[in-house]
Amino acid sequence: MFIQIEPTSDIPIYTQLANQIIELIARGQLKGGDALPSVRALASDLSVNMHTVNKSYHELVHKGIIRIVPKSGAIINPIVQEGITNENCHRIIEQLKPIIAEALVLGMSPEEIGQHASSILVDLKGE
Amino acid sequence: MFIQIEPTSDIPIYTQLANQIIELIARGQLKGGDALPSVRALASDLSVNMHTVNKSYHELVHKGIIRIVPKSGAIINPIVQEGITNENCHRIIEQLKPIIAEALVLGMSPEEIGQHASSILVDLKGE
Numbered sequence: 001m002f003i004q005i006e007p008t009s010d011i012p013i014y015t016q017l018a019n020q021i022i023e024l025i026a027r028g029q030l031k032g033g034d035a036l037p038s039v040r041a042l043a044s045d046l047s048v049n050m051h052t053v054n055k056s057y058h059e060l061v062h063k064g065i066i067r068i069v070p071k072s073g074a075i076i077n078p079i080v081q082e083g084i085t086n087e088n089c090h091r092i093i094e095q096l097k098p099i100i101a102e103a104l105v106l107g108m109s110p111e112e113i114g115q116h117a118s119s120i121l122v123d124l125k126g127e
Numbered sequence: 128m129f130i131q132i133e134p135t136s137d138i139p140i141y142t143q144l145a146n147q148i149i150e151l152i153a154r155g156q157l158k159g160g161d162a163l164p165s166v167r168a169l170a171s172d173l174s175v176n177m178h179t180v181n182k183s184y185h186e187l188v189h190k191g192i193i194r195i196v197p198k199s200g201a202i203i204n205p206i207v208q209e210g211i212t213n214e215n216c217h218r219i220i221e222q223l224k225p226i227i228a229e230a231l232v233l234g235m236s237p238e239e240i241g242q243h244a245s246s247i248l249v250d251l252k253g254e
Contacts, residue, residue: 010189011221019224019225019228022225022228022229022232023224023225023228025228025232026227026228026229026231026232027228062137063229063233064233065229065232065233079231079232079234080232080233080234081234082234083234083235083236084230084233084234084235084239085233085234088233088234088235089235089243092226092229092230092233092235092240092243093243093247094138095226095229096223096226096243096244096247097146097150097247097251098146098149098150099219099222099223099226100153100244100247100248100251101146101149101150101152101153101154101251102149102153102190102192102219102222103211103219104153104206104248104251104252105149105152105153105192105206105207106190106191106192106207106211106212106215106219107206107207107208107209107210107211107212107215108210108211108215108216108219109210110248110252112211113244113248114241114244114245114248116216116219116220116223117223117227117240117241117244118241120220120223120224120227121227121231121237121240121241124224124227124228124231125231125237
């Protein structure tokens with residue numbers, strides 16, 4: 001599992017870690033049923049605090065992306081095929097809105113925003 | 128300035144506040160040159176800690192959206208018209224990517240993601 005943490009980034013390390021795991025799932029490089037490394041092993045691999053990895057895993061549980069199974073550890077939930085729930089849809093929109101607002105304020109045109117979103121989708125889906 | 132804080136949200140209050148100020152600027156309800164309320168006044172209005180408002184204002188300074196002017200306080204920078212800088216563009220893309228990845232993992236289709244982004248743009252631009 002290839003994860004790269006940027007210690008100097010503004011983004012908290014636990015968020016970087018959670019985001020990269022989500023990205024690996026979106027790319028199909030991690031699949032439903034796959035186990036994530038133990039908190040101890042991943043913390044050691046990445047030279048970060050175990051508490052940080054633990055916080056990432058809990059964030060992923062909270063988002064419904066992994067589950068913690070006794071004795072097996074953190075297991076990835078299958079990618080949802082039958083459509084997003086209203087609750088998750090609302091959460092995604094609430095996350096997108098401030099970034100799109102920021103993009104507009106900083107001078108990105110609506111067309112550019114759409115193009116960047118499309119490029120990200122193409123990159124993630126490999127299409 | 129209409130700001131509504133949800134104390135029970137997962138999103139930190141300082142981020143909610145910064146996001147809503149950015150949104151008001153994107154909607155044209157706050158304009159370049161406008162002064163934001165003093166930290167003390169806004170904290171009192173919203174019944175939040177002054178430290179929280181201060182943290183929001185510093186985040187907005189860091190993003191290049193406001194500046195702190197001695198004696199005048201927090202002043203909104205003009206909306207950038209001549210196109211986004213490469214650095215800001217990179218930052219926007221890095222913020223969009225994990226949300227789009229999360230949307231895909233949670234079952235939102237690429238078409239739906241595009242539609243939601245368009246709806247947000249229409250809502251913000253009032254077009």
